[in-house]
Structure formats: C-alpha cells, structure tokens
Amino acid sequence: MSKKIFSGVQPSGNLHLGNYIGAIKNFVDLQNQKDNQCIYCVVDLHAITFKQDPKTLKDNIRETTAVFLASGIDPKKSIIFNQSLVPAHAEGSWILGCVARMGWLNRMTQFKEKAGKDKEKASVGLYIYPVLMTADILLYDATHVPVGEDQKQHLELSRDIAQKFNLDFNVPNFLKAPEPLIQKYFSRIMSLKDGTKKMSKSDPSDFSRINLNDTKDQIANKIKKAKTDSLPMPSYVEEFAKRSEAENLFGIYSSLNNQSLEKSIDEFNGKNFLDFKKKLADLVVEKISPISLEINKLQKDNNFIDSILKEGGEKANAYASKKVNEMKKIIGF
Ligand code: AMP
Ligand code: TRP
Numbered sequence: 001m002s003k004k005i006f007s008g009v010q011p012s013g014n015l016h017l018g019n020y021i022g023a024i025k026n027f028v029d030l031q032n033q034k035d036n037q038c039i040y041c042v043v044d045l046h047a048i049t050f051k052q053d054p055k056t057l058k059d060n061i062r063e064t065t066a067v068f069l070a071s072g073i074d075p076k077k078s079i080i081f082n083q084s085l086v087p088a089h090a091e092g093s094w095i096l097g098c099v100a101r102m103g104w105l106n107r108m109t110q111f112k113e114k115a116g117k118d119k120e121k122a123s124v125g126l127y128i129y130p131v132l133m134t135a136d137i138l139l140y141d142a143t144h145v146p147v148g149e150d151q152k153q154h155l156e157l158s159r160d161i162a163q164k165f166n167l168d169f170n171v172p173n174f175l176k177a178p179e180p181l182i183q184k185y186f187s188r189i190m191s192l193k194d195g196t197k198k199m200s201k202s203d204p205s206d207f208s209r210i211n212l213n214d215t216k217d218q219i220a221n222k223i224k225k226a227k228t229d230s231l232p233m234p235s236y237v238e239e240f241a242k243r244s245e246a247e248n249l250f251g252i253y254s255s256l257n258n259q260s261l262e263k264s265i266d267e268f269n270g271k272n273f274l275d276f277k278k279k280l281a282d283l284v285v286e287k288i289s290p291i292s293l294e295i296n297k298l299q300k301d302n303n304f305i306d307s308i309l310k311e312g313g314e315k316a317n318a319y320a321s322k323k324v325n326e327m328k329k330i331i332g333f
Contacts, residue, residue, distance in 0.1 A: 002035035006142035006178075008043035008083070008133070011060040015067045017210040017288065018189035018199035021255045026146050026183060028072040038078040039140055039316065040068055042309075045083045045090065046133070049126040062305045063295075067212055070294035075308050083136065085313030088320035092135035093128070095327055099165045100131050104157055110150065134158035138175045139320040146181040149188075155180040169330050186255035192226040195244025213296060216289045223249075223281040228273050235269065237261050253280050256287045 007027060009019070031038045042064045047057060061082050068080055083089050105111070108130055115122035125132075133154050137145055138161075145155055155178065162175035191197040191208040199209045207222055214222070227245045234240065240247035240261070247261075253276075254264045268276050298305060 002037065003144045004140065004142050005030050005036055005038040005144050005146065006137050006140050007146045008041040008136055009064055010047050011042050011044055011057065011064040012047065012201065013060040013063055014201040015064065015212045016199055016201060020071065020212060021186050021189050022148055022183065024067065024071045030146060031073060031078045040073055040078055040080050041136060042082040046129060049123050049129050062302060063299065065305050065309060066295045066298040069298060070291045075312060079312045079315045080308055081312030081316045082309050085309065086317045086320050088139055088324040089132065089135050092139050092324045092327065093132040095331065096135050096161050097128055097131045099168065100161050104160060105130065109153060130154045130157050134161045137178050138162055139323045141176045142178050143176065144181045145178045149182055152180055152182060171330055186251050189252060190244060190248040192222060195248050210284060210288065212288065213292050216285050219285050219288060220281040223277055223284060233268050233271060233273065233276065234265055237265065249280060253283060256283050
C-alpha cells in the first residue's frame with residue numbers, strides 16, 4: 001500500500017549523527033520506497049515556542065534544509081518546505097485548538113519537561129505545540145509519521161483530535177488518524193562520552209557528538225577518543241545490556257552499514273577495539289563527510305535553498321489550503 005508520509009524537524013542548528021540515524025536517514029529510505037509520497041517540513045513555527053534570535057532562526061531554517069538536501073531528500077520526489085510559508089498550519093492549528101481539550105494537553109509529558117519548574121513562565125505556544133503538530137499532519141491526510149519515541153504521545157493526541165473533529169461535525173473519516181512510524185533499532189544514538197546519555201546538540205562537550213558538518217579529521221578524532229570499556233570485543237548482543245558505550249558504537253556501525261548488530265559482532269570476532277574503531281571511523285567518514293561537504297556547499301547558496309523552500313511551499317500550500325478550506329466549510333464559516 002502506498003503511504004503518505006509527513007514529518008517535521010525543528011530548525012535548531014547543529015544537527016548531528018543522532019538526528020541523521022534516528023530521523024533523516026529514515027526519511028530518505030521512506031522517500032525511496034516505491035509509491036510513497038513524502039512531505040518533510042522545517043517546523044519554524046514550532047521553533048518560536050522558545051525565544052529565537054531572528055538572524056539565527058533564519059540561518060537555522062536554511063541549515064536544516066541544507067541537511068535534508070545533502071542527506072538525500074530529493075525535492076523532485078519529496079516536498080521540502082518550511083512551515084511558516086503555509087498559512088494553513090496556523091489556521092488549522094487554531095481550529096483544532098478549539099476541538100482539543102485542556103485535559104488532553106495537560107497530560108503531555110514533553111510540555112512538562114520543556115516548561116521545567118516554572119510553568120507559569122512557559123509560552124502559551126509551548127503549551128499548544130502538540131495542536132500545531134496535529135495540524136501539520138492532518139492538513140496533508142498523512143497516513144504515516146516517522147518520529148522518535150518521544151513524539152509518540154503527540155501522535156496519539158493527533159489521533160484523538162482527528163476523531164473528535166469527525167464526530168463533533170459528523171464527518172466520518174474526514175480527518176485521517178495517522179500511524180506513528182517509530183524505528184525499532186538504532187532510534188537512540190548515545191553520547192560518545194557517556195553511553196547512558198542521548199547524543200544531543202546541547203551537550204557542552206563537542207566530543208560527545210559527531211556534527212553533520214564535522215570535517216573528516218574531526219570525525220576520525222572523535223571516534224578515536226570515544227569511550228569504550230576494557231572488556232574483550234562482544235560475542236553476543238545480550239552482553240550489550242551492561243556495555244552501553246560498546247552497544248552505541250556497534251549501533252552506529254550497524255545502522256550506517258544497514259546490517260544487524262549480530263552481523264557486526266561476527267565481523268569483529270577475534271579483533272580488538274582499536275581495529276573496530278578504525279573501521280568505524282572509516283565508515284562514518286565515508287557516509288557523513290560527503291553530506292558535510294554538500295552542506296557546506298549548499299550553505300554558500302542561500303538563493304538556491306530559498307528557491308527549494310519556495311517551490312516546496314507552493315506545493316504544500318496547494319494541499320493544505322484546500323484541506324483547511326474544507327474544514328472551514330464544515331464548521332460553518
Ligand atoms: P531534535 O533535534 O531533538 O528536535 O530531534 C530531531 C529528530 O532527531 C527527532 O526525530 C529525534 O527523535 C531525532 N533525534 C535527536 N537526537 C537523537 C539521538 N541521539 N538519537 C536518535 N535520534 C535522535
Ligand atoms: N515535534 C517534533 C519534534 O520535536 C517536530 C514536528 C513538528 C513534527 N511537527 C511535526 C514531527 C509533524 C512529525 C510530524 O521532533
């Protein structure tokens with residue numbers, strides 16, 4: 001069955017290997033499966049739920065777009081655009097915000113985490129963030145939404161909102177309840193310095209992550225210094241339960257090679273971590289440095305990036321404005 005895919009990434013700058021393996025690589029694989037129709041959005045309206053410097057925001061929108069393109073998302077096959085170009089997202093979000101219930105939003109754990117201790121000081125936008133995300137998805141009748149585990153609750157909310165709208169206005173199946181697509185393997189790439197912490201752009205140590213714009217030397221050096229343990233090379237996947245750093249490095253190797261952890265363990269049977277790290281560094285350089293070079297090249301051509309977003313925005317607008325107009329008619333406007 002053909003799938004209609006929608007996903008979004010925040011323009012927060014400094015995307016890393018975790019974003020690539022956990023999200024963007026998957027977007028590319030989905031795009032390249034027969035009959036899938038994919039829409040990938042740089043969610044700049046979501047970004048302003050926290051205060052942004054206008055110039056940095058603009059740079060980050062372009063940088064995230066450059067990462068999409070450099071990673072292999074092809075504007076001839078997929079729609080690539082930034083959310084603020086399509087007014088239907090904000091309009092749809094308002095309408096759906098009047099369908100969603102406070103009680104539902106109060107359960108969202110991401111809000112609690114992001115708002116921190118002083119909830120009174122969080123923006124109202126941060127609170128209704130999941131409603132905007134729901135509009136993103138429902139405006140395109142997306143059937144499948146690739147996201148990380150942390151977004152599963154938001155997807156459930158979007159299903160509830162779709163169902164309530166359909167029920168309240170007696171329009172069965174008008175809004176389509178989407179299915180989450182959550183990667184089973186390699187969905188959490190960990191810090192290179194601490195196997196219990198997620199690789200993250202906010203980690204103060206640059207050695208904890210591989211940035212998608214690192215040079216070959218930086219990549220090789222970071223892998224050389226990555227934390228391991230003093231035990232022999234693993235022989236079984238079960239050993240990883242207590243060896244998070246080794247698991248993470250084997251996870252990166254397996255994911256980038258599109259092979260199972262078992263296969264990677266077999267491959268290095270009888271070797272040592274030095275051999276493994278050399279191979280791993282070569283592989284990460286092979287897969288990431290062409291992306292890095294392409295990002296740098298694209299970042300010199302803002303006009304090109306802007307033209308891709310504009311073209312994608314027009315295609316997205318054609319879908320989304322039609323859907324939001326149908327919504328308006330249904331509710332009596
Ligand atoms: P973020 O930059 O945290 O908003 O994440 C953007 C996308 O990358 C989301 O789909 C995340 O689930 C994914 N992601 C972020 N960090 C990691 C990580 N360390 N491992 C795997 N996926 C990640
Ligand atoms: N909330 C998502 C995240 O933080 C980003 C996002 C916004 C999104 N709108 C979306 C993801 C629609 C999937 C579909 O990762």
